[in-house]
Amino acid sequence: MxxxxxxxxxxxxxxxxxxxxxxxxxxxxxxxxxxxxxxxxxxxxxxxxxxxxxxxxxxxxxxxxxxxxxxxxxxxxxxxxxxxxxxxxxxxxxxxxxxxxxxxxxxxxxxxxxxxxxxxxxxxxxxxxxxxxxxxxxxxxxxxxxxxxxxxxxxxxxxxxxxxxxxxxxxxxxxxxxxxxxxxxxxxxxxxxxxxxxxxxxxxxxxxxxxxxxxxxxxxxxxxxxxxxxxxxxxxxxxxxxxxxxxxxxxxxxxxxxxxxxxxxxxxxxxxxxxxxxxxxxxxxxxxxxxxxxxxxxxxxxxxxxxxxxxxxxxxxxxxxxxxxxxxxxxxxxxxxxxxxxxxxxxxxxxxxxINAFSYRWMVKYSHYFLLTVRYLILVILLLPLFIITGPSNLANSSVAWLLIVATVVLFLQTADQGNFFLQILIYFNGAFLIYVVENSGREVELLDVPVTFVSNFLFAMVLVCVLILLMLRKKTKFLMDSPLEYFILFIAVTIPLLPTSFIAPVHLLSVAGKSMILFLGLKMVVLLEARRNRKILAATILSLFSLAVKSFL
Structure with a gap:
């Protein structure tokens, strides 16, 4: 079938x-x-x-x-x-x-x-x-x-x-x-x-x-x-x-x-x-x-x-x-x-x-450290494309990167609210594109003698663990999915494994979808809890996109 x-x-x-x-x-x-x-x-x-x-x-x-x-x-x-x-x-x-x-x-x-x-x-x-x-x-x-x-x-x-x-x-x-x-x-x-x-x-x-x-x-x-x-x-x-x-x-x-x-x-x-x-x-x-x-x-x-x-x-x-x-x-x-x-x-x-029964109250008290960990892990993940020097699709990546930079900057300048819904969605999309670049153009690249994809896998695992702890401690589960568009994004990610293998395998679409959903949860948690402190994430996204955009001229 x-x-x-x-x-x-x-x-x-x-x-x-x-x-x-x-x-x-x-x-x-x-x-x-x-x-x-x-x-x-x-x-x-x-x-x-x-x-x-x-x-x-x-x-x-x-x-x-x-x-x-x-x-x-x-x-x-x-x-x-x-x-x-x-x-x-x-x-x-x-x-x-x-x-x-x-x-x-x-x-x-x-x-x-x-x-x-x-x-x-x-x-x-x-x-x-x-x-x-x-x-x-x-x-x-x-x-x-x-x-x-x-x-x-x-x-x-x-x-x-x-x-x-x-x-x-x-x-x-x-x-x-x-x-x-x-x-x-x-x-x-x-x-x-x-x-x-x-x-x-x-x-x-x-x-x-x-x-x-x-x-x-x-x-x-x-x-x-x-x-x-x-x-x-x-x-x-x-x-x-x-x-x-x-x-x-x-x-x-x-x-x-x-x-x-x-x-x-x-x-x-x-x-x-x-x-x-x-x-x-x-x-x-x-x-x-x-x-x-x-x-x-x-x-x-x-x-x-x-x-x-x-x-x-x-x-x-x-x-x-x-x-x-x-x-x-x-x-x-x-x-x-x-x-x-x-x-x-x-x-x-x-x-x-x-949580209280096993004396984990200190985790609730210091749960903001988990939030900081998520934020900085995401920053590192978004900066990984800086180390992608070569790849078979750099020209296409550069073209998409230029478009995303323009869209992000224009939308950012039009609103003073960094928690703006459409800006958040664009940041999610930028992150998914950067994951796609790492998964497809970074498989032969090493960072301190460690494959970039291995570093990526480790970082995403840490983000997932921290997000799960935050969900348990801060009781914010019901706010993670609060708009039809976000459900639509989830729906797309869920349907990707059902696509033909001949379509998924060449671009590693399955791993891209899985990591994109983890990034979605991490970004949503950061935006949800401290929407006004997203400048670093926004800057990291634009920096990585800019690095991809200029590589076509090198």
């Missing part, structure tokens, strides 16, 4: 989700479909819960318009419809757990039989050869699909939690499917990612709409089918271990196994609701809503990244990793339980109390 098609699918699902959700929210309010408030819920007001409708139709539209509807896709869509309607029925009129479970099994059976999507092998787990399932492939696949569906459903306990974890997993599955050449699952992953990202705009804390069971069951179903389809084709494509999808989904799967095991040990029903999930434990410990969600996001992201990077490890090694992860998960839950035994251990009181 061409990369541009992936972009089309993602964009279609994203905008469909964004358009549908406000209308569905109003519909849910008009017919009185709200999420019930009880001791397990964290919200205090009435919140509509039909967001799953938007997710389902957003994915459906993206898939139907741009993917081939073969046997596998027909089975996937048929099973998805069944599980979505099962969840939607539960949202509209509460059904028993048995009926819901029956709907999940039917959906799994449909996609397995109609779509011929099944787990035929679990890999070489013990070093004695591939373990083929044979006749047991169908019941095992149904068990896997139903298990993942319920793990995502049970994870849906905080605003944005299930959606964010799903988005991370969908991105990982999409990458692996792309490597495998599995066009069907690449399309499903892109559509799922777009639908969920659009939904998260309205579901992030404090949520304005919930996905309901119609959404959570469908998300679990999609992730389950992605896992099974990837495993089904692993040995043909050489993507990696059959256990890789399980590592990607380790957070919801292991949390479900732990909670159900604990309930059985305590003599409770497996599906009886309680507050024993890991996110509930974090909140009972005193962590705030946002902090808890971010922690789970971080853990999911780490595991997904690990699974992708080390996907080619032998199956038996992956099995050992999974066992160690499960042991760690159980120990972590045990430690949390011990902390919760006494009220004196509730030392975390809000989203930022973790």
């Amino acid at each position: 061409p990369s541009i098609y992936v972009f089309y699918i993602f964009l279609t699902s994203l905008f469909t989700s964004l358009v549908l959700i406000p209308n569905i929210s109003r519909l849910a309010v008009s017919i009185g479909i709200f999420d019930e408030i009880n001791e397990r819920k964290t919200h205090t007001g009435a919140v509509p819960r039909l967001g799953g409708i938007a997710i389902f139709f957003a994915l459906l539209l993206g898939v139907i318009l741009f993917t081939e509807i073969d046997r596998g896709m027909r089975g996937f869509l048929a099973g998805g419809l069944v599980v979505f309607l099962t969840g939607l029925t539960d949202d509209l009129e509460q059904i028993t757990a048995e009926k819901k479970f029956l709907g999940e099994v039917m959906a799994a059976l449909i996609v397995t039989v109609v779509g011929d999507i099944r787990v035929t092998s679990i890999g070489d787990l013990f070093g004695n050869g591939e373990i083929l399932l044979g006749f047991f492939s169908i019941p095992f696949t149904i068990f896997v699909i139903v298990g993942v569906i319920n793990s995502i459903n049970l994870l849906d306990g905080l605003d944005g939690l299930a959606g964010g974890v799903t988005a991370i997993a969908a991105a990982a599955f999409g990458f692996l499917s792309y490597i495998a050449g599995d066009n069907m699952m690449v399309g499903v992953s892109a559509a799922l990612l777009g639908a969920v990202v659009g939904f998260l705009k309205f579901n992030s804390y404090p949520a304005r709409i919930f996905m309901g069971d119609g959404g959570s069951l469908f998300l679990g179903y999609c992730l389950a089918v992605l896992s099974v389809h990837l495993v089904q084709h692993n040995y043909m494509s050489g993507v990696g271990s059959e256990l890789t999808p399980l590592i990607i989904l380790a957070v919801p799967v292991f949390d479900t196994l732990f909670v159900m095991g604990k309930r059985l040990v305590n003599g409770k029903k497996m599906f009886s609701p309680d507050r024993s999930h890991i996110h509930h434990r974090f909140m009972d410990l005193g962590l705030g809503h946002k902090t808890t969600v971010i922690l789970v996001y971080g853990l999911s992201y780490f595991l997904a990244t690990y699974a992708v990077m080390f996907r080619l490890l032998p199956d038996r090694v992956q099995l050992i990793n999974l066992v160690l992860l499960l042991v760690f998960f159980c120990l972590a839950n045990w430690a949390l339980a011990k902390l919760l035994e006494g009220k004196d251990h509730r030392f975390l009181r809000d989203d930022h109390a973790l």
Whole structure:
């Protein structure tokens, strides 16, 4: 599948989700479909819960318009419809757990039989050869699909939690499917990612709409089918271990196994609701809503990244990793339980109390030093083009540099406000152009016997670390993206990896985009906190541009 098609699918699902959700929210309010408030819920007001409708139709539209509807896709869509309607029925009129479970099994059976999507092998787990399932492939696949569906459903306990974890997993599955050449699952992953990202705009804390069971069951179903389809084709494509999808989904799967095991040990029903999930434990410990969600996001992201990077490890090694992860998960839950035994251990009181709990108040007091560090790191980054003496595109670089100098000077002279929005945007653009020059014309240049690109990588890493610390300490996250134009810049940067490799590789566009976004965050932080002290940054930008501009005459 061409990369541009992936972009089309993602964009279609994203905008469909964004358009549908406000209308569905109003519909849910008009017919009185709200999420019930009880001791397990964290919200205090009435919140509509039909967001799953938007997710389902957003994915459906993206898939139907741009993917081939073969046997596998027909089975996937048929099973998805069944599980979505099962969840939607539960949202509209509460059904028993048995009926819901029956709907999940039917959906799994449909996609397995109609779509011929099944787990035929679990890999070489013990070093004695591939373990083929044979006749047991169908019941095992149904068990896997139903298990993942319920793990995502049970994870849906905080605003944005299930959606964010799903988005991370969908991105990982999409990458692996792309490597495998599995066009069907690449399309499903892109559509799922777009639908969920659009939904998260309205579901992030404090949520304005919930996905309901119609959404959570469908998300679990999609992730389950992605896992099974990837495993089904692993040995043909050489993507990696059959256990890789399980590592990607380790957070919801292991949390479900732990909670159900604990309930059985305590003599409770497996599906009886309680507050024993890991996110509930974090909140009972005193962590705030946002902090808890971010922690789970971080853990999911780490595991997904690990699974992708080390996907080619032998199956038996992956099995050992999974066992160690499960042991760690159980120990972590045990430690949390011990902390919760006494009220004196509730030392975390809000989203930022973790800083105080570990005596980091001095970091808040002296956080301006991090701001100074960001400013001077950016100055060094912007001055790196001064060391670019030769390059194949100096004439073109010089022409662009002259244009940017004129535009910057004219705009600067027209306004006395150095925090002027358009001047800031132009500074961002100048910085991105200077990064492009360094990445393309400076790869053979050394600074004190160190390659300029290595220096650039180190500086950008330091900027990113400092910016993250500042965001945590100064609580300015919501002000980083405060205009449609800035979202548009972010959108362009995000879409660059989807462009054809033949277009990206020759000009190192991927590294340029990544560093440009880090520079954007750093510049935005400096402008945001001390807009009147940007003369040095402006001067460094013009100096580097001028050096590039005059080199065409040398």
